[in-house]
Amino acid sequence: AQSVAQPEDQVNVAEGNPLTVKCTYSVSGNPYLFWYVQYPNRGLQFLLKYITGDNLVKGSYGFEAEFNKSQTSFHLKKPSALVSDSALYFCAVRDKGRDDKIIFGKGTRLHILP
Amino acid sequence: NAGVMQNPRHLVRRRGQEARLRCSPMKGHSHVYWYRQLPEEGLKFMVYLQKENIIDESGMPKERFSAEFPKEGPSILRIQQVVRGDSAAYFCASSPRDRGFTEAFFGQGTRLTVV
16 A cells, blocks of 8 residues: 655745755555645645656745655755745655555644745 | 536634535546645645545544535535534635646635534
8 A cells, every 4th residue: 555754744934045855655556646735724736746757856936845766755955935835735656557545644844934 | 607606705603613625627527626825824635525425535534524425416515513613714626527737727716614
């Protein structure tokens, strides 16, 4: 069965600094990987995904993520954080090639300090 | 193309009553997921359905909870005899049948409060 780990409950970053939100995964086969963001009292919004190809994936709002197969990681990054990036971020995984559910990590709360 | 529509957005039920949560997937999407989010917790998978078929219900509590996705109409998550611990935000997501590389699209959620 697939699983996702987000080891940090909360990440604090000063505005303008680079940010990283960590994610590691476990699947029996090859993964599809996703990042979502949730603002207060809202649903989840899709940010980016890794399907195949280039390990560095670019997504919405200047975010990107790097797929590392050997470390089974898919960390979310942004070169320069904005206060408006403060939100709850979820990493998710799906087993490639199977009609399988999407499993989410427990989420990481990102605080961007002005 | 409207997004995933969930209703109601807020639902208040007394202990012992039934709660019915509805989800209309995006047009052309044949698969629906239900997730539960407790305060300060992550998204817990509940059930994964396609029309007229439950694909995976491994996250559903064994009692009081059921889900369906009929050929016509929205997907329904039904909670019978609600208890205070059922209070949570319930999110629905939909995706097309495409071997899984398309992301799931989420609704705004239904916030259930049991009093």
